[in-house]
Amino acid sequence: MALSDADVQKQIKHMMAFIEQEANEKAEEIDAKAEEEFNIEKGRLVQTQRLKIMEYYEKKEKQIEQQKKIQMSNLMNQARLKVLKARDDMISEMLNEARQRLANVAKDPARYQTLLDGLVLQVSNHLGFHICFTRLMVKDKGFYQLLEPKVTIRCRKQDVQLLQACIQKNIPIYKAAVKNNLEVRIDQDNFLSPDISGGIEIYNGDGKIKVSNTLESRLDLLAQQMMPEIRVALFGANPNRKFMD
Template identity: 65%
Template sequence: MEYYEKKEKQIEQQKKIQMSNLMNQARLKVLKARDDMISGFYQLLEPKVSIRCRKQDLALVQKNIPIYQASVKNNIEARIDQDNFLSPEISGGIEIYNADGKIKVSNTLESRLDLMAQQMMPEIRVALFGANQNRKFLD
């Protein structure tokens, strides 16, 4: 009986450890999403910015603007462009424009995937066609 009680306690401890790990992973995902949004703002560093997001993400973006403003510690005016929302067909993210709209930082899932595709192009080329003996640089 002692053996089974000991095993039962071990299993219970393992379950608690697993739950703790899952909760930590969930917290890290939330912090990562918030950090990604704030890093899009940091790339622009303009005193006035305009934000475009999907209509269904409007509340989330509004909630996170004060967090960004507090972290930058400058008087930054961030306005959500409610006349021009991003397409609801994209997976999510935001686009940030400076005051006159000439500078754009795209932080959408699609733009990140495009960037990854460009970075992985040499690896894809080698996987599809094999190594090219005439290439000096693998860019």
Template identity: 60%
Template sequence: MALTSLSDADVQKQIKHMMAFIDQEANEKAEEIDAKAEEEFNIEKGRLVQQQRVKIMEFYERKEKQIELQKKIQSSNLLNQARLRVLKSREDHLKTLLEEAQVRLGQLTRDPSGYKKVLEGLITQGALQLMEEVVTVRCRQDDLPLIQAVIPISQQQYKSISGKDIRLVVDQDNFLSPDTSGGVELFVQKGKIKVENTLEARLAMLSYQMLPELRQMLFGANPNRKFLD
């Protein structure tokens, strides 16, 4: 078979054709790579955006929960502070009432006949608590004449209640403080055992016993209170 020689023009033509083919394939390959890269970029961008969106949503959910918790804590604190203020106001009111009662106790001694009856009862009651044959009675110095007058009456009351005799001895060397509103103290066994029946002591005992009742009278029943002691 005879070989046909190519002219320079044919060679150049084939070379150009091959170069055009290579360029076309290169362009197609480049376009394919670009399209693939664009697709992967969009996928990655979408993934990152979604990831950041989730993080942002979680962040603001945490913030919202923190704010809600802070609101609850603040509301609870304010409520507790309000309750404490109410309780303090109530206790201050009770304290004022007890102070007024103490002032009125001092006025009780201005009525000799009424105060005499009170002293009789305080001495008799204290003696019945001690149940001894000899009891020492201590009073204010200003009350000494009244005490000496009621001693026989209290001794008789004691005997009629207990069926026993008692000797009430007034301590004329030691007296209650002049600041005491009134009343007496009773001693046995050289002062080892004492019954404090001053007006202040009786008021303190009665106020303690009646405190739940006073609170209910003044402020109404407490729905949370199960016991009244």
């Protein structure tokens, strides 16, 4: 039985509606899948960029921290150098004050005479000749050693008489102790500088070897030997020092 035109049209409409419905469902499925893939890719890109940003700022933070440590180290070094300079300046001022006070030593004739005795007779091993003694006391085993038969002593112009008395007093004691002669000459052509507070300089026979026993040189030597003790007395013990030798 043949279909009428109306039935054909009806079936065609029904098929078209079915196809359209299938197409809409397929389009929705495609849209949903595309949306899902978009969200996944968007999340991946966001996470990747977030990690890059975090890495960038972590690197920046490390750089800033490193710069901070370097700056702190530089500031600490500068502060340490300032402290050391301030300490050295204080010690220099103390030594300068001590040098200024040296002039008072020679103002006491009796005390200065005793000091000259010790300076004239002091042992000078490091220069290869000895014209002196170390404490004439049995418990200290004092001794004389002589390698130079002639010496020249230079002093301040105003100390010539005191030095002559010192030589007259001590040379006989020296000769009796070492059983040897010693010729001592005071250089009255070349006196010590007026800036010297006192003391003497001793030369061997040919003048090539000198012992400086001025008050200033003795102060410098004493300061050098006692510098560790001076620093401890002024600034306290160094907590970072492991060895005391």
